[in-house]
Amino acid sequence: MSTLNRREFMAISAGAGIAASSLLLSQKLVADDAWALVVIKNGSPAQLVRQAINTLGGMSRFVKKGQTVLIKPNIGWDRLPEQAANTNPEEVAEVVKMCKKAGAKRVRVLDRTCNQARRCYKRSGIEAASKKAGAQVRYIVKSRFETVRIPGGELVKSWPFYRDALEADVFINMPIAKDHSISRVTLGFKNIMGIIGGDRGQIHKDFMTKIVDLNLAIKPTLTIIDAYRILLRNGPSGGNLADVAVKKIVIAGTDPVAVDSYAMGLFDIDPTKIEYLRKATQRGLGQMDLSKVKMKVVDLSA
Amino acid sequence: MRTARRISQILFLLFFLFLFFQARYPYETWLPSDLFLRASPLVAIATILATRKVIASVLIAFIILLLTVPLGRFFCGWICPLGTIIDGSDNLIKRKKRKPRQRESTRFRSWKFAILVAVLVASLFSVQFIWFFDPIALLTRTITTVLYPVFSFLLLGLFNFSFSTGLFEDQVYSAYDMAQNSILPIAQPMFFEAVLIALVFVGILALGMVTRRFWCRNLCPLGALLGLFSKFRLTKRFVNETCNSCSICQRECKMNAIEDDYAVNNTVECIECMECISNCKPHSVSYKFGKNIGKNEIDLSKRRFIQAAAVGLAGVAIAKTSAVSREETGQAIRPPGAVKEDGFLDRCIRCQECVRICATTGGTLQPSFLQSGWEGIWTPISVPRLGYCEYNCNLCGQVCPTGAIQNLTMEKKQKLKMGIAYFDKSRCIPWYDQQDCLVCEEHCPTPDKAIKFDIREARTPEGVMRTVKFPYVDEKLCIGCGICVTKCPVIGDPGIFVTNAQAERIEV
Known part of the structure; x- marks a missing residue:
């Protein structure tokens, strides 16, 4: 008969404790996992994001200890946060903090900008806020694009993608909801264009097909749409405060199609009229018909 | 004294480079990056002559001019960054050893006065050639369009190579991040005119094969201008009786300013470099306050003066009869805030400060070739296929030393x-x-x-x-x-x- 010494006993009981608690936690997760889409209303940007992730089951559902995270906000433009051309910096910072807290080894924030990168990173406020929250904020380096084959692609069969996004264990897509004359509204699907290389202008031809092709190549773990402020007209660059509407909403979920589909409603657009959402649903990237999506709406002011 | 001078030269060169690196977005600095350009008396006099206006930003140049009266050409010997670079490159060039007491020729040194006369006569008639010769504008232009792009090409290449290996990624990235916020551009700057501008610069350095400081001795009109003022300097070079007439001071003089009587130097040519003091084995040479006994004539005969003025006038006539007139701007798209073409060409010294800072934001500006005529060579133009004018940027006007591009408020610029x-x-x-x-x-x-x-x-x-x-x-x-x-x-x-x-x- 073997006897346990004190150290072994401690180790086993600690292990058992962890196992038991994780079992409890995972049960809780399973329950919350049912939400593919959450919509949080009426709070500060940080509150909205925090509530969204907690409602989805907490950041530990997406980020495991020691994992690497890439957050891809929209930092495309040399504009201030109030002008609603870039993702809200407080929301990005909050997600960084939550990833760190969940035990992420490394959290990176980057975007391939439209205006000059340093200007965009600085004036959007995202660089400073994310760095403060503990992220590595990086400029795009040309040599880090890798060509990815897209077997299911209809028009785009292969395209260069940014290595950091391909290699990250967790990829969090964080667009801001904005008017856009080609995609109608730029949301999660369009935001993927910030991690692709090559001549992006070519994507604008047959955009509705090509954007779905690109989204076949990389699927975000989580999509968080910043609709704290949305840009209604003259997007995606904006610049006029009269075109900005303060909505105080964050939409998040694991189904990238559902998330975009819901956000179309903020612009009074019927998502079934949007070709890329139809195509994406057909190809099994998600569900645009919100009646088929498990969705939870939380109003923080209520 | 030599060590003191070398330290001064190196410090001023570093300061010059520091100011160069300041000229980048976001340009939050109290030290204007165009300080050296504004301090060049040649730029000041030529632009004021051509515009017939007092241009406030260049008035600090007159401090240099006033100090030259008592101190001589200290600017050339102790400050001028081009002079320092020429000294450095001269040290690398091997020239034929000269026999003792064999003095170098002085026949070319009148050219710089001729150039000064020709360009200032042209300025008087509002045609500028000064931009080609002013050493500070010339150097800033060369660094912006040639040396800095080459430097960043190599450094960016090094970083890209490191990234592709994936080794020490985080450390390399931190270094890259630091470099991007200080010395590296976001995008590699590239300029159509780089080769022409490089040729001029390489030519100037290559002239060092003929004699030391060939440019400063014989061609630089800023040196000539300062020489005119140093005629009356208050210090004198004093040689005592211990001199053994070894001729080392004459042979080693950067400017060939020491006459065959080694006690006499030409104060118009002397750049106060103090080499003669340091080189003198018996310590016979010293500098003292007092009336200068040196030779101080300017090597420009009346005939040469008239010839030079005629050349300047011919230049004016040719420029004025070019197919692209100053009333129209040809195909040139000027930076926002550029003054009317006539005044613009009077003021622009082609230093490329605007091009430099634009390369760190939208990157639309390029030195032109003939888009605005011969008179407009190397003036800044927008080349929108290569880069664009950033809507939220008004930096080109902030770094222009002569006000060719006016410093507009953001509000005004965004509507212009x-x-x-x-x-x-x-x-x-x-x-x-x-x-x-x-x-x-x-x-x-x-x-x-x-x-x-x-x-x-x-x-x-x-x-x-x-x-x-x-x-x-x-x-x-x-x-x-x-x-x-x-x-x-x-x-x-x-x-x-x-x-x-x-x-x-x-x-x-």
Whole structure:
């Protein structure tokens, strides 16, 4: 008969404790996992994001200890946060903090900008806020694009993608909801264009097909749409405060199609009229018909 | 004394480079990056002569001029960064050893006075050639368009190589991040005129094979100007009775300013470098306050003066009869805040400060070739296919030393027209190919977009009807920033272009 010494006993009981608690936690997760889409209303940007992730089951559902995270906000433009051309910096910072807290080894924030990168990173406020929250904020380096084959692609069969996004264990897509004359509204699907290389202008031809092709190549773990402020007209660059509407909403979920589909409603657009959402649903990237999506709406002011 | 001078030269060169690196977005600095350019008396006198206006920003140059009266050409010997670089490169060049008491020729040194006369006569008639010769403008131009791009090309290449290996990624990235916020550009700057500008600079250094400081001795009109003022300097070079006439001071003099009587030096040529003190084995040479006994004649005969003035006038006549007149600007799209073309050409010294700082934001400015005529060579123009004028940027006006580009408020700059964009419907994708594109509209930065579109049915060559968004320019809103041209995805010539039609130029 073997006897346990004190150290072994401690180790086993600690292990058992962890196992038991994780079992409890995972049960809780399973329950919350049912939400593919959450919509949080009426709070500060940080509150909205925090509530969204907690409602989805907490950041530990997406980020495991020691994992690497890439957050891809929209930092495309040399504009201030109030002008609603870039993702809200407080929301990005909050997600960084939550990833760190969940035990992420490394959290990176980057975007391939439209205006000059340093200007965009600085004036959007995202660089400073994310760095403060503990992220590595990086400029795009040309040599880090890798060509990815897209077997299911209809028009785009292969395209260069940014290595950091391909290699990250967790990829969090964080667009801001904005008017856009080609995609109608730029949301999660369009935001993927910030991690692709090559001549992006070519994507604008047959955009509705090509954007779905690109989204076949990389699927975000989580999509968080910043609709704290949305840009209604003259997007995606904006610049006029009269075109900005303060909505105080964050939409998040694991189904990238559902998330975009819901956000179309903020612009009074019927998502079934949007070709890329139809195509994406057909190809099994998600569900645009919100009646088929498990969705939870939380109003923080209520 | 030699050590003190060398330290001064190196410190001023470093300061010059520091100011150069200051000229980048976001340019939050109290030290103007164009300080050296504004301190060049030649720039000040030529621009004031040509514009017949007092230009406040260049008035500090007169401090240098005033100090030259008592101190001589200390600027050339102790401060001028081009002089320091020439000294450095001269040290690397092997020249034929000279026999003792064999003095170098002085026959070319009158040229610099001739050049000074010719360019200032031209300035008086409002045609500028000074930009080619001013050593500070010349060096700033060379660094901006040649040396810095080469430097950043190599450094960026090194970083890209490190990134591709994936080794020490985080450390390499931290270094890269630091470099990007201090010395590296975001995008590699590239300039059409780099080769021509490089040739001039290499030529100047190569002249060191003939004699030391060949440029300073014989060609530099700023040196000539300072020489005129140092004629009356209050210090004198004093040689005591211990001198053994070994001729080392004469042979080693950077400027060949010591006469055959070694006690006599030419104060117009002397740049106060103090080499003669340091080189003198018996310690016979010293500097003292007192009336100068040196030779101080200017090597320019009346005949040469008249010849030089005539050359300057001929230059004026040729420039004035060029096919591109100053009233029109040819094809040149000038930076926002550029004064009217006439005044612009009077003021612009082609230093490329604006080009330098633009390369760190939108990157549209390039030194021109003949787009604005011979008179406008190397003046800044917008080349929108390569880069665009950033809507939220007014930095070019902040770094212009002579006010050729005025420092506009952001509000004013954002409304100022550099030109107008036009669609080339034979190339633009929706017009030519009946397909949606609108990349131009996406990037158009004016808050009410200057690129608008109509949605219409169009028939493809195959006879299929399609709904297409057809873009057009609202000329009231367009400011000619050119981002539509930069981003246009059409391969080769773009589907949209900017001309300087309706460009708003500043009256000063």
